[in-house]
Amino acid sequence: MDRVLKIIGLVVLAWLAIGLVGAVLGFLVKAVFWVAVIAGGVYAVGAITANRRQVRSHR
Numbered sequence: 001m002d003r004v005l006k007i008i009g010l011v012v013l014a015w016l017a018i019g020l021v022g023a024v025l026g027f028l029v030k031a032v033f034w035v036a037v038i039a040g041g042v043y044a045v046g047a048i049t050a051n052r053r054q055v056r057s058h059r
Helices: 002-057
Strands: none
16 A cells, blocks of 8 residues: 555656646746747837838938
8 A cells, every 4th residue: 555655646746747847838938939029029119110210311
């Protein structure tokens, strides 16, 4: 009985560890995605604004 409980404990511990690692990696992937989306938006707005400033200065 003691051996069965050890095996069950190891399985539960492994399941929790895999779940925790998956949650952390999922959070990191989502964080990197949203940082990239925000940076892309800032870059696009900056490029449009710079383009408009160049066009206005030539007039």
